[in-house]
Amino acid sequence: AEEKKEPEAEAAAEKEETAAVEAEKAAPVAAAVVDKDVALWGVPLLPSKGDEATDVVLLKFLRARDFKAGAAFDMLRRTLRWRREWKSLAATAADGDDDEGDALPEGACVLDGADREGHPVCYNALGVFADEAVYRSALGTDGGKKPARFLRWRVRAMERHVAELDFRPGGAASLLQVTDLRGSPGPARKDLRVAMKQVLDLFQDNYPELVARNILINVPFSYYAFTTVFFPFLTQRTKSKLVVARPSKVTETLLKYIPIEAIPVKYGGLKRDGDTEFACEHDAEIAEVVVKANSTETIEMEATEVQQKDHNCYVIILIQNCRAD
Known part of the structure; x- marks a missing residue:
C-alpha cells in the first residue's frame, strides 16, 4: 500500500508545482516606468525622440567608460540622479x-x-x-x-x-x-x-x-x-x-x-576686449598662406579707397612658426 502511495504523492507534488508556475505566469507583471521626456543638457536621451544629438551625448558616456556599456549606463544613471539632487542647478544659463x-x-x-x-x-x-x-x-x-x-x-x-x-x-x-x-x-x-x-x-x-x-x-x-x-x-x-x-x-x-x-x-595674442579698430565682419575670412623655404608667394588684399588724404592705411602681416627647413 505504501508503494502505491509514493507515485500518488509524487504526482500530487508535481501537479502542485505546475499550478504554482502557471499562477506565476498569469500574475500581472509590473511595467517598468520610463520617463519618455528624460533629457541631458537639453538633449533627449531616448532614440525614439529622433534627435540627432542623442547619439553624440550617449557616446560621451561610452568613451568615458572605455565603451563598457554597463559601466556607461551606470554613469549616466548616477549623473541624472546627481542633477536632480543638485539644487543649485536651478540657476541655468x-x-x-x-x-x-x-x-x-x-x-x-x-x-x-x-x-x-x-x-x-x-x-x-x-x-x-x-x-x-x-x-x-x-x-x-x-x-x-x-x-x-x-x-x-x-x-x-x-x-x-x-x-x-x-x-x-x-x-x-x-x-x-x-x-x-x-x-x-x-x-x-x-x-x-x-x-x-x-x-x-x-x-x-x-x-x-x-x-x-x-x-x-x-x-x-x-x-x-x-x-x-x-x-x-x-x-x-x-x-x-x-x-x-x-x-x-x-x-x-x-x-x-x-x-x-x-x-x-x-x-601674447591679438584679441582686445572692445577693440574695433582691427575688427572685421562676422563672415569675413582670415587668409593663411604657407610659404615653403626658398620660395615666394604673392598675397592680394582688397582695400577700400580712402577719400581723406590724412588717412593712413596699415597692413599687418603676421609671421608664425618660421624655421629654415
Whole structure:
C-alpha cells in the first residue's frame, strides 16, 4: 500500500508545482516606468525622440567608460540622479542673477572665442582668489557653507558654458579649458586645494568628455609638485588631455590650439576686449598662406579707397612658426 502511495504523492507534488508556475505566469507583471521626456543638457536621451544629438551625448558616456556599456549606463544613471539632487542647478544659463551673491568673481571663469577646431575656449583665472576678501567669500568656513558656494559657482559656470555647445553630429560638443595660475594663492591654501579636488571629481563624474583639452598656463615650479597630487585621481583620458606650460611658454603653447587673433593680448595674442579698430565682419575670412623655404608667394588684399588724404592705411602681416627647413 505504501508503494502505491509514493507515485500518488509524487504526482500530487508535481501537479502542485505546475499550478504554482502557471499562477506565476498569469500574475500581472509590473511595467517598468520610463520617463519618455528624460533629457541631458537639453538633449533627449531616448532614440525614439529622433534627435540627432542623442547619439553624440550617449557616446560621451561610452568613451568615458572605455565603451563598457554597463559601466556607461551606470554613469549616466548616477549623473541624472546627481542633477536632480543638485539644487543649485536651478540657476541655468537663462538666469541672469544668482541668489545670495552666488556669482563667480569677475574674470574667474570666462568663455571667450574658439580654438582651431571650433571648441569654445574657457579661461579660468585662479589669481582672483589671491584677494583675501574674495578667498574668504568663496572658501571661508562660515558654518561649513562656503565650500559648497565655490562648487555652486563652478557648476553654474559650467552649465552656462555647456549651453553654448553644439551636440549635433560634427558640432563643437566640448570645451577647451585654459587655467591661468598667475598670482594664484598657491598650494599652501588648503581650502582651495580641497575645493579644486571636489570640482575635479564632480566634473569627471557628471560632465564626461566635455573638455577637449585642459591647458594649465603660467605654472610656477611649485605647482609641478602640486599637480602630481591630483594625478592619481585623474582618469587616463583626462591625463591625456592635460597640457602644462611655464610662463615663458604660454603664447607658444596656446598658439598650438588657438588662432592668434582669438588669444587675448595678455597671453601674447591679438584679441582686445572692445577693440574695433582691427575688427572685421562676422563672415569675413582670415587668409593663411604657407610659404615653403626658398620660395615666394604673392598675397592680394582688397582695400577700400580712402577719400581723406590724412588717412593712413596699415597692413599687418603676421609671421608664425618660421624655421629654415
